[in-house]
Amino acid sequence: MGCVTPLTQMTAEPLLSLQDLTVRFRLPQGETVAVDGVSLDLAPGEVLGIVGESGSGKSQILYALMGLLASNGRAGGRALFQGQDLLALTEAQLDRVRGQDISMIFQDPMTSLNPYTRVVDQLAEGLIVHKGLSRADARAEGVRMLDRVRIPDAARRARLYPHEFSGGMRQRVMIAMALLARPKLLLADEPTTALDVTIQAQVLDLMAELGRETGTAIVLVTHDLGVVARLCDRVAVLYGGRVMEEAKAEALFDTPSHPYTRGLLAAMPRLESPLTPRLGTIPGTPRSGGGDLPGCPFAARCTERLDHCTTTRPVLQSTAPDRRSACHLIEAAT
Amino acid sequence: MTLLESRNLGVGYRIPGTGLFSAARMLPIVHDLSLTLDPGRTLGVVGESGCGKSTLGRALLRLIVPSDGQVLWQGEDMATIPDLRRRRAEMQIIFQDPVAALDPRMTLAKIVSRPLATFEPNLSRKDARARAVQALEQVGLSADFADRFPHELSGGQAQRVGIARAIVGRPKLIICDEPVSALDVSIQAQVINLLMELQEKMGLALVFISHNLAVVRHISHDVMVMCLGRVVEQAPRSEFYARPLHPYSQALMDAVPEPDPRREKGRVGTALAGELPSVLNPPPGCVFASRCPKATDLCRQTRPELRTVAPGRQAACHFIEA
Ligand SMILES: Nc1ncnc2c1ncn2[C@@H]1O[C@H](COP(=O)(O)OP(=O)(O)OP(=O)(O)O)[C@@H](O)[C@H]1O
Numbered sequence: 001m002g003c004v005t006p007l008t009q010m011t012a013e014p015l016l017s018l019q020d021l022t023v024r025f026r027l028p029q030g031e032t033v034a035v036d037g038v039s040l041d042l043a044p045g046e047v048l049g050i051v052g053e054s055g056s057g058k059s060q061i062l063y064a065l066m067g068l069l070a071s072n073g074r075a076g077g078r079a080l081f082q083g084q085d086l087l088a089l090t091e092a093q094l095d096r097v098r099g100q101d102i103s104m105i106f107q108d109p110m111t112s113l114n115p116y117t118r119v120v121d122q123l124a125e126g127l128i129v130h131k132g133l134s135r136a137d138a139r140a141e142g143v144r145m146l147d148r149v150r151i152p153d154a155a156r157r158a159r160l161y162p163h164e165f166s167g168g169m170r171q172r173v174m175i176a177m178a179l180l181a182r183p184k185l186l187l188a189d190e191p192t193t194a195l196d197v198t199i200q201a202q203v204l205d206l207m208a209e210l211g212r213e214t215g216t217a218i219v220l221v222t223h224d225l226g227v228v229a230r231l232c233d234r235v236a237v238l239y240g241g242r243v244m245e246e247a248k249a250e251a252l253f254d255t256p257s258h259p260y261t262r263g264l265l266a267a268m269p270r271l272e273s274p275l276t277p278r279l280g281t282i283p284g285t286p287r288s289g290g291g292d293l294p295g296c297p298f299a300a301r302c303t304e305r306l307d308h309c310t311t312t313r314p315v316l317q318s319t320a321p322d323r324r325s326a327c328h329l330i331e332a333a334t
Numbered sequence: 335m336t337l338l339e340s341r342n343l344g345v346g347y348r349i350p351g352t353g354l355f356s357a358a359r360m361l362p363i364v365h366d367l368s369l370t371l372d373p374g375r376t377l378g379v380v381g382e383s384g385c386g387k388s389t390l391g392r393a394l395l396r397l398i399v400p401s402d403g404q405v406l407w408q409g410e411d412m413a414t415i416p417d418l419r420r421r422r423a424e425m426q427i428i429f430q431d432p433v434a435a436l437d438p439r440m441t442l443a444k445i446v447s448r449p450l451a452t453f454e455p456n457l458s459r460k461d462a463r464a465r466a467v468q469a470l471e472q473v474g475l476s477a478d479f480a481d482r483f484p485h486e487l488s489g490g491q492a493q494r495v496g497i498a499r500a501i502v503g504r505p506k507l508i509i510c511d512e513p514v515s516a517l518d519v520s521i522q523a524q525v526i527n528l529l530m531e532l533q534e535k536m537g538l539a540l541v542f543i544s545h546n547l548a549v550v551r552h553i554s555h556d557v558m559v560m561c562l563g564r565v566v567e568q569a570p571r572s573e574f575y576a577r578p579l580h581p582y583s584q585a586l587m588d589a590v591p592e593p594d595p596r597r598e599k600g601r602v603g604t605a606l607a608g609e610l611p612s613v614l615n616p617p618p619g620c621v622f623a624s625r626c627p628k629a630t631d632l633c634r635q636t637r638p639e640l641r642t643v644a645p646g647r648q649a650a651c652h653f654i655e656a
C-alpha cells in the first residue's frame with residue numbers, strides 16, 4: 001500500500017518542510033491561535049496522516065500552504081515546498097504552484113465546487129489551463145477519472161451539476177479533480193467521510209496507486225484511524241494547534257506515547273467492542289482556541305498530568321529514531 | 335403509538351429531458367420504502383454512497399414531496415396535516431453538508447436559537463440565547479463561540495452547530511444525516527452519548543444515517559441497509575451485527591478499516607470489483623448483482639423481493655436461507 005519512504009532514508013531535501021508554522025485569527029473578542037508552531041517534514045512520495053481533535057488546526061495548516069486563509073487570518077513561520085517558501089510567494093506565483101504542483105481536496109465539497117458549472121467542465125478546466133489539453137480531450141480525461149473514483153455511469157453523470165450529486169459523489173468529484181492534476185503534493189482534507197466503506201477502500205487504493213505512479217506525496221487529514229492505518233506511512237497527532245506526537249504508523253498504533261493519542265485510540269468505537277450504555281470519551285472540554293498558553297494544551301484533560309504541565313510547555317522532541325513526542329511524562333522518563 | 339411511518343414511499347427528482355424537445359422527467363431514486371419508528375427508538379440507515387439516504391431523510395420530513403406512497407406522522411398523513419410548518423418544529427434534521435446548511439450572515443447564537451421561535455414563541459430573547467449557549471456547550475462548543483459566524487469555524491465545529499440547532503427545541507424526532515462524520519472520536523462519542531441521553535430522558539426518536547458501522551451499531555435499535563434506492567436488509571441491531579445476511583451487508587462489514595496498519599496495508603485486492611449500478615440506467619435484476627460474489631443469471635434477471643427471512647428480519651436476496 002502507501003509509498004514507503006522511511007524517515008531514515010529521507011533525502012536531504014524534503015518535498016515539504018513546515019518550520020514553526022503558525023496561524024492566528026483576529027476576532028472581535030480578541031486573537032485566537034489556530035496553529036501554534038507546527039514543524040513537520042514530508043518526503044517525496046510519502047503519505048503523512050494528520051489526526052487530532054476537531055478544531056485543532058488541521059485544515060488551517062493546509063489552507064495556509066495553499067494561501068487560502070480567511071481574511072482575518074495570518075500565517076507565520078515558513079512552509080518550504082521544494083525549498084521555496086510558500087508563505088512568501090506572490091498571488092501569481094501561488095496560482096502556478098496550485099495548478100501544477102499542489103492540489104487540495106477540501107473538507108467541504110459543496111462549498112468548493114462551482115454550483116453553476118457542469119461537473120465535467122469543472123474537471124476539464126485545470127487540464128485545459130495548466131496542461132494545455134483541448135476541451136474534448138480534457139473532458140474525456142475528466143470522465144475517465146470519474147469512472148476511476150467509482151462514479152456510476154460517469155459519462156452521463158458528468159453532464160450534471162454538483163447539486164444533483166449525493167454527498168459522497170461530490171467528494172469523489174473533488175478527489176478526481178485533484179488526482180487529474182497529477183500533483184507533486186496532494187493535500188486531502190477528510191476526503192472520504194461521505195463514502196461507504198467499500199467505495200472508500202477503492203478510492204484510498206486509487207490514491208495510493210496514483211501516488212506510486214506519479215510519486216505524489218500526500219498529506220491526509222482524517223478522523224478515521226482505520227483510514228490512517230490503511231494509507232499512511234507516518235502520522236502526526238495534533239491538539240490545540242500543536243503537534244503532540246509524530247511517528248511511523250505502525251509505531252503509533254503499537255505504542256502510542258502521548259496521553260492524548262492513547263485517549264483517542266481508547267475512544268475509538270469498534271465493531272467487536274462490547275456494547276456499553278455510553279461510549280468512552282476523553283473527559284473534559286477541548287480548549288477553544290484563545291490566546292497563548294504557557295503549558296501543555298492537553299493538560300486540563302490529561303489524567304496523567306504532572307504539576308508543571310500547566311505552567312511549562314513540553315517541547316516536541318525525539319524519543320526514539322523516527323519518533324517525536326511533546327509530553328512532560330516522556331521527558332521525565334528519559 | 336408509532337411516531338413516524340412510511341408506506342411504500344417513492345421519491346424522485348425532476349430532471350430536464352435529454353433532447354431539445356423531450357419533456358422533463360422524473361428520475362426515481364427511492365423505491366417502495368416502508369419503515370416504522372417508535373418514540374425512543376433509533377433506526378440506523380447505512381448504504382452505498384448515492385443510494386438515496388439523504389433523499390429518504392428529506393422525504394420523511396416532506397422537505398421533498400414524495401412521488402409515491404405515504405409518510406405518516408403520529409398516524410396522520412403528512413400530505414394532509416393542516417399546519418405542517420408549525421408541526422415540523424417537532425421534527426428536526428441535521429443536514430449532511432454542515433457548512434452549506436448554516437446561514438453565513440447569522441451568529442451561532444442566532445442560528446441555534448432560531449427553532450425556538452416556532453417551538454416556544456413566548457421565550458424572551460435573553461432566555462432563547464441562554465438556551466442556545468447551553469445547546470452549544472452540550473456539543474462541546476464553549477460560550478465564546480456564540481457570537482462567531484459559520485465561516486469562522488472548523489468543519490467539525492460547524493457540524494456541531496447543526497446538532498445544537500436540532501436539539502435546542504427538544505424535538506420528538508431528529509433525522510441525523512451523517513451527523514458525526516467530521517468529528518474526532520472523542521467528540522463523536524460525546525455527541526452520541528448526548529443523543530442517547532436525550533432519547534432516554536425525553537423519548538427522542540432518531541433516524542441515524544451514517545457510513546460508520548461501529549457508531550451505527552452503538553446507537554441503533556434497528557438497522558436498515560440500502561442499495562440503489564431499495565432496502566436490501568432490515569434487522570434488529572444485535573442480530574444484524576452478529577450475522578449480516580445480505581451479501582452487500584457482508585461486504586460492508588468486511589471493508590471496515592481497522593486501526594492496525596499491518597493488517598490494513600496487507601489487504602490485497604479490494605472488496606467488490608464490478609460496475610456500480612446507476613440510477614440513470616437501473617439493472618433489471620438485483621441491485622447488487624453486478625458486484626455480488628454469489629450472483630447467478632437469476633440475480634441478473636429477476637429482482638429479489640424484500641422478504642422475511644427470520645423472525646423480525648427481512649432481506650432482498652435470492653439465496654438467503656435463514
Ligand atoms: N476565520 C476564522 N476566524 C477565527 N477562527 C477561525 C477561523 N477559521 C478557523 N478558525 C478556528 O481555528 C481553529 C482551527 O480550525 P481548523 O479548521 O484548522 O480545525 P480542524 O482541525 O480542521 O478541525 P475539524 O476536524 O473540526 O475540521 C478552530 O478552533 C476554528 O474555530
Ligand SMILES: Nc1ncnc2c1ncn2[C@@H]1O[C@H](COP(=O)(O)OP(=O)(O)OP(=O)(O)O)[C@@H](O)[C@H]1O
Pocket residue numbers: 163164165166167168169194195196347348349361363381382383384385386387388389390430613
Ligand atoms: N437535486 C437532485 N437532482 C437530481 N438528482 C439528484 C438530486 N439530488 C440527489 N440526486 C441523485 O439522487 C441519488 C441519491 O442521492 P442522495 O443524496 O440521496 O444519496 P445518499 O445515499 O445520501 O449518498 P451519500 O452517502 O453519498 O450522501 C444520487 O444518484 C444523486 O445523484
Ligand code: SF4
Pocket residue numbers: 580581582620621622623624626627628629630633638650651652653
Ligand atoms: S440476489 Fe444475487 S446478486 Fe443479489 S445479493 Fe443475493 S446473491 Fe447477490
Ligand SMILES: [Mg+2]
Pocket residue numbers: 058059060107189488489490
Ligand atoms: Mg478541518
Ligand SMILES: [Mg+2]
Pocket residue numbers: 166167168387388389430511
Ligand atoms: Mg447523503
